[in-house]
Amino acid sequence: MLRRTQRAALAAAMLLALLLVPAVSAAREYLQLFVTEPYLELHTGPGRGYPVFHSVPRDESVTVLFRRTDWFKVRTERGVEGWAAQREMLKTVLADGSPFKFELGDQAGFSSHRYELGIFAGEYGGANLISAYWSMSFNPQLALELSAGQFLGRFSNGEMGDVGLTHVISPESRWSPFLMLGTGVVHTEPKATLVTPSNRTEQTAYAGGGIRYYLTRRFFLRAEYKAHYIFTKRNQNEEADEWKLGFAFFF
C-alpha cells in the first residue's frame, strides 16, 4: 500500500517537473508597442479592480510579455512590469505607426473564430448524458467538430465519441441555427441484471441540428439534437436520440 502511494507521489513529482520546464525556458522575441494616448495605465493585476500603480507617457514604448484573458502583461523601457487592459492597448501603435490589432473576443468573434470548446448536460437514449466538444472552423460557416460523452442510465452506462461537420446557417446573428452530420462510436455496458450483459462497441452515424445564442464576451449557449443510427451486429440496427443543452466559448 505504502509502495503504491510512493509510486503515485513520484509520478506526480515527475509530472510537475515536466510542467515546469516550459514555464522556465522563456527566451523569445517580444512585441514592442508605442503609446499614442496621453498615457497608458498599468494595473497591479489582470482585473478591473486592481489599482493603477504606474503610467507610461505618450511616445514611450512597452514590450508585451504575454496576454491573459483581456489583459496584457507589459514591461516599460524603465523595466516596470504591469498589466494593461485590452481597450487601452487598442490605442497603441506598432513601430511603423500602424495600429496594434488583435482578436477582441466580442460578437464579431462569435461570428468568425477559429476554435470552440463547450460542455453539455442532456439525455441520450433515456440516460443522463455529460459531454464536451471541441471544434475548429474552416470559415464562419463550416466547422469540424469532435465530441465525447458519457451516459449513465438505469439499464446501461457507456461512452461515446463523434466526429463530424457542422454548418452554421447565419453565423452573424445572435441566434444562429446549425446543422450537423457525422459519424462516431458508442461503447455500451449493460447493467449486470439484464439478460445479455455483454459490453459492446458499435459504429454510429448521426444527423442533427441545433441553435446557438451569443451571451456576452466569449460565451454562448448551445442547444442541440442528434439522431444517432447505431450499426449493430444483431439482426436490427438501433436508433438513439440525443438532446443536450450546454455552454461554450470561442477562442
Added chain:
Amino acid sequence: METWVRILLLTVALSVLPGCATVRHLFHWHHGAKAAQPADGTTAGSDAEQTPPRVIEPQVERRTIKVPRIKSSNVELGLFYGALSIEDFGTNPDYGVTAAYHITEDFFFQGEAGRSRGGRTSFETLSGNIQLLTNNERRFTYYDLSLGYNFLPGEAFVGRGFAMTSAFYLLGGFGATDFAGDTKFTVNFGAGYRLVPRDWLAVHFTVQDHVFQSSLLGTTKLTNNLEARLGTTVFF
C-alpha cells in the same frame, strides 16, 4: 423507420453541402487577409492613373516590421492532494489532476479528475466479518467539468516588498463518479482560494461537495461527499 432516418440523413447532407461549397480555401481567413491587401493596391493604382506621373521616385526603403506573436497564457494545469469524506465510508486521502482555461478575468472553465478510496462503513466495523464491497469496488474515481467564477479578486501581501494576486472563486459543474461497482451522474459545487505568487504559478485551496444518488445501503438517497484539498497549478 429506417427510411425515415435515410430521409433525415439526406436532408441534412443536402443542407450541409452548400456550406462545404463555401470553403474556397481551407483556411479562409488567412487568404482573405492576404487578398484584402492587393485589393487596396489596385484601388491606389487606379488613383495613380488619374493623377499625373511623379517626376521623382522617392528613394525611401519601406521598413517591413515583423510582428512577433503574443503568447497567450490562459491555460492552467496542475495537481492536487487532499481529503475526501465519502458518505458512510469515512474520510480518506484523495489526489488528482486539474486543467482550467481562463475565458475572461471573471470566468474560467475547469475539468478535473480525482481518485480516493472508501473505508469501512460503521455497519461493517460493528458486524465483524461482513464486507459490503470488494477491494476494487472501494476505489472512488470521479471527474467533472465545471464553470468557475472569480468572486472576490484581490491581492495578498507578504511583508512590505512582495504582493501576489489572489481570488476567491466559486465552482459548479457536473460529471461522473465511479464507486461501488457503478458509475453515477454527479453534481459538484464548491469554492476555492487561488494565490498567484508568480505569473506562471498558482496555489489553490479548494472545498467541494460531490453529490450523487446512491442506493447502496438499501434506500436510495442523495450522498454528499465533501472534499478539501490543496493544489498547485502552472499557467501556459
